[in-house]
Amino acid sequence: MSEQQAITPGGPTVKKFMFVNRKAPYGTIYALESLEVVLITATFDQDVSLVFIDDGVYELVKGQQTKGIGIKNFSPSYRALDGYDVEKLYVDQASLEQRGLTEKDLLVPVEVLDAQQMGQLMAQQDVILSF
Amino acid sequence: MLHIVNKSPFQTTTLDSCLRMAQPGHALLLIEDGIYAATVGSAAEARVRQACASLKVYALQPDMDARGVTGKLIDGVTLVDYAGFVDLTVEYSTSHSWL
Numbered sequence: 001m002s003e004q005q006a007i008t009p010g011g012p013t014v015k016k017f018m019f020v021n022r023k024a025p026y027g028t029i030y031a032l033e034s035l036e037v038v039l040i041t042a043t044f045d046q047d048v049s050l051v052f053i054d055d056g057v058y059e060l061v062k063g064q065q066t067k068g069i070g071i072k073n074f075s076p077s078y079r080a081l082d083g084y085d086v087e088k089l090y091v092d093q094a095s096l097e098q099r100g101l102t103e104k105d106l107l108v109p110v111e112v113l114d115a116q117q118m119g120q121l122m123a124q125q126d127v128i129l130s131f
Numbered sequence: 132m133l134h135i136v137n138k139s140p141f142q143t144t145t146l147d148s149c150l151r152m153a154q155p156g157h158a159l160l161l162i163e164d165g166i167y168a169a170t171v172g173s174a175a176e177a178r179v180r181q182a183c184a185s186l187k188v189y190a191l192q193p194d195m196d197a198r199g200v201t202g203k204l205i206d207g208v209t210l211v212d213y214a215g216f217v218d219l220t221v222e223y224s225t226s227h228s229w230l
Binding site for chain 2: 053119122128130
């Protein structure tokens, strides 16, 4: 992973892509669609980060059991992101707190940021995709 | 950077999350149902006036016109047309269309 590298010598341009996830996992298709686009983007060796804000934090909650609703449980895929060199996962602190959650409730290691840090991180991106 | 909000402040918390994270010097463009936040007398008025102190706040005039609320624009919010929208996306290198 390279933080300041904008262009790989002789290779394609690497852009900073941020995926902003603000929806709970099964009520709408957004969370799953986001995950799929993240994996595609990672395939193209881009600098990918994921942020989870508002109900998006529910996507990462441990222990999801979806058999009863007949929808595929895609939450294990967040654990696989590491294998695609997607290692930057950020969670909004206030969104966790409002929902009675802590980092311990989440199924992957994340970095918890406050609103200011999150805003600064957004401003550093080349592309932001919202889900 | 440029934050774009298209949801009514009465329907979702999108505007609040955006305002929480927007940093001084960033810009906020209200479009579609998002423009209701830029009208006087709405419950969002105080939040938008406060935002105007640290952010450049814009509203898309065709969306305000369509909804009949252009006359209620909060002073401090700047109206832009579609060309102005494009100019903003050029002026700010990063745009985030909050969903």
